[in-house]
Amino acid sequence: MDAVGPAARDQFWVWWAMLAVSLVVAAVVFALWLFTFRRREQPQRTPREERRIMLRWVLGGGVALPVVCIVALMVFAAPTGRGMLPLPDDDAERIDVIGHQWWWEVRYPGEDGEADVITANRLVLPAGEPVDFRLTSADVIHAFWIPRLGGKRDMVPGRHTTIRLEADAPGVFGAQCGEYCGAQHTHMLLQVEALERDDYEAWLYARRASVSPREGDDETLAAFGEHCAACHRVEGFPQEFVVDDVDHDIQGPDLSDIGSRPTLGAGVLPMEEGAIAYWLQHHQTLKPGNRMPPHNHIDTETLQDIGTWLEMLAP
Ligand code: HEC
Ligand SMILES: [Cu+2]
Structure with missing residues (x-):
């Protein structure tokens, strides 16, 4: 209202x-x-x-x-x-949003139309201009709904739909999956941040610029490469650490800017110091049935090191 x-x-x-x-x-x-x-x-x-x-x-x-x-x-x-129709003659900003059980993937197309900035569970958009959200789903039907901006629109696997929305002024708004999609449907929140055009460009620029290999001690990088990299992408992660002998059909959120994101687990935990290590140990209690397997086989210290390293990943 x-x-x-x-x-x-x-x-x-x-x-x-x-x-x-x-x-x-x-x-x-x-x-x-x-x-x-x-x-x-x-x-x-x-x-x-x-x-x-x-x-x-x-x-x-x-x-x-x-x-x-x-x-x-x-x-x-x-x-x-x-x-709300994406009428063709307008050159509105385009942002791709993909629904997953139970998180949001957000992609910003670059010059050639390929996504060059990828994030998750957080949507940054320019304020004061129309934005076309191109929607689809990776698994079941979800719905994209930012109540204060308008909507909602179904996200259907194998199909792209577009909705045009606009935020009058910069601000932070809540968004929520609007179509029952399984046990953790209620824990599928998205933080929407409308920024002035300049700040938006600056954010995209910072994300594009941070493509250098990541700093971190070799043990932590190796542990991430062994236990996590099969499901989670980190921009510029040194490939020699990636151990991928398992065939995964589950995809996890891109973690390239995880340290700067407002929440963990699509709104389950607020991001703060130590939150990632806590999430890694208790995510199946915090969000029962979520698609990330428990990490009981990894010792706490390693999880804490990975958490500390991930918290540094911010543009
Ligand atoms: C089998 C695939 C898989 C593996 C392996 C895996 N994850 Fe995940 N991870 C997921 C999925 C799926 C989610 C989304 C869960 C949800 O919110 O519903 C997730 C969520 C997360 C999140 C929260 C992201 C956000 O945007 O809120 C973090 C952080 C994370 N994983 C880190 C790790 C780390 C560190 C490891 C290795 C120790 C790991 N994951 C291993 C699939 C995986
Ligand atoms: Cu849902």
């Missing part, structure tokens, strides 16, 4: 219009109903007259009234739907 973009504002008014119209209709029906109780004498009518009156009610109340209401609502709602 607290809209901060054109799409959500239009939806807000459609919502109020629908409420107003349905209240008027309900009041009229209720008044007629009371009237039938209060009328004492039944007027004498021929069967012919009875039928004519009945027909009038059926046509008026059953056909004309709904047609008028629906057409009025359509005239009111059509521009709202149109406003």
